Amino acid sequence: MLPNASSYDELVKRFRWDIPERFNIAHFACDRWAARDPGRVAILNRLADGSVEKITYGTLSDRSNRFANALSAAGVKRGDRVALLLPQGPETAIAHLAAYKLGAIVIPLAMLFGVDALEYRLTDSGACALVTGADGLTKIARLENYPETLHTIFSVDGPGGDSPGGAEDFHAACDRASPHFEIADTGRDDPALIIYTSGTTGAAKGALHGHRVFPGHLPGVEMPHEFFPQPGDIAWTPADWAWAGGLLNILFPALYHGVPVVACRFEKFDPEFAFALMAELGIRNAFIPPTALRMMRGVRNPRDRWNISLRTVGSGGESLGAEVYDWAKQALGLTVNEFYGQTECNLVLSSCAAIGVSKPGAIGKPVPGHDVAVIDEDGNVLAPGEIGQIAVRRPDPVMFLEYWGRPEATDDKFVGDWMKTGDQGLVDEEGYFFFVGRDDDVITSAGYRIGPGEIEDCLIAHPAVALAAVVGKPDPVRTEIVKAFIVPREGVEPDDALVTDIQDFVRDRLAAHEYPREIAFLEEMPLTTTGKVIRRLLRDKS
DSSP, X not given: OOOOOSSHHHHHHHOOOOOOSBOOHHIIIIIHHHHHOTTSEEEEEEOTTSOEEEEEHHHHHHHHHHHHHHHHHTTOOTTOEEEEXXXXXXXXXXXXXXXXXXXXXXXXXXXXXXXXXXXXXXXXXXXXXXXXXXXXXXXXXXXXXXXXXXXXXXXXXXXXXXSTTOBEEHHHHHHHSOSOOOOOOOBTTSEEEEEEOOOSSSSOOEEEEETTHHHHHHHHHHTTTTSSOOTTOOEEOSSOTTSHHHIIIIIHHHHHHTOOEXXXXXXXXXXXXXXXXXXXXXXXXXXXXXXXXXXXXXXXXXXXXXXXXXXXXXXXXXXOOHHHHHHHHHHTSSOOEEEEEETTEEEEEEOBGGGTBOOXXXXXXXXXXXXXXXXXXXXXXXXXXXXXXXEEESSOTTBOSEETTOHHHHHHTEXXXXXXXXXXXXXXXXXXXXXXXXXXXXXXXXXXXEOHHHHHHHHTTSTTEEEEEEEEEEETTTEEEEEEEEEEOXXXXXXXXXXXXXXXXXXXXXXXXXXXXXEEEOSSOOBOTTSOBOHHHHHHHO
């Protein structure tokens, strides 16, 4: 969708939305390619034994038609919710496409979810069908309160399971179903997807999106990936395809554009394996969340060890920080293009070094087609340099339709036509946005309002620090003090001398009111499935 342009101003001036009134993602991301070039590679599925399975658009179309028929035969109809508890892999894409063809609504579920998280989402969404594998079946068998609406389960690992009725073999169901299916005639605002918020604060809410969310993401993907697609592009992310970042930032934009996307299951992110994978498969475009980049930063001389052919790296989901930004330039030989969005309205701010939109510590400028501002509590747009809430004006193609079953929460999300993100930020004189912190993450200390991002960025520059997170700890004198939680680098033994050294390090580089007055060391940082720090757990430890 993005026109070719040599500057940001030209890009914005020339951009126009073009989303048809009638739109079904399964047609645009799969069947139109299958009709033109059925042998075109859609997915490069890297298996555990190191072999690579090439999945074509023709195969995706055939299998998704068959599974749409299997879902229909099981009683799933338009508007019903179909939950997917699957890792990266062809079956995940097939199940998504089949549900959209049927006019059903997909509930992506992360493989890392525990039993309670799964039970909550399956029950809250009223899911009637579930597609999973052996690991998922084990979890489903442990549900304390089995969802009343869930009547059908398909397993990609064969039949079985201890749930009521067991699980039907996904592949056998596809094999015996008809390869012909007429895609539902859906409008761009018809429901397609419920993605649950990551739950860094409070219970997760289901953000309901229409079919338009898929084309709405295209400019926000094309900008950080510098006018994606280009000849030879191959896309990949370590992020779970159940997360908006994996699903909407990589999988479906790549399928839409006919670009091969790499599928590879990660039990746990391994930075050395990530470098090896990118070299092995010639990955050119990667979405790598900031936490993963910080872990990759611990790998020495990656370009000397692996023949990496990256063209672009985009990053978002939490603050990247200047330290990792500078490391990537040296270690990867490119500028990481940071972007911003959230489950309810994703990819609305972005950087693009190719046209000079890049600044260390900034999360970019508005992606063409999105009206983004920093506002006060009454919805007034603030002047450059003033801290307020980042907000997006409706209507917007990537904006959610509503919170599933929560009309009051939906209303509370808006002030006038501005959708409040819950994130504090500011805009500088050049129009760059800077993330300060979540509303409840901003620390008030001795009259100062302190965002955790800048302190965390400083902390990871210390040679003993691998990961860091900062919260406010209640204090009778200062209201709050800054408390840091640190995962030390391998081989580092924390002691009082290290605490003092880290405190001096921050005080010297930032300001006296920003240094952490308390430091606690952790073996592992509490993270959501999307790689964001769960600060409420850290606040509970304060």
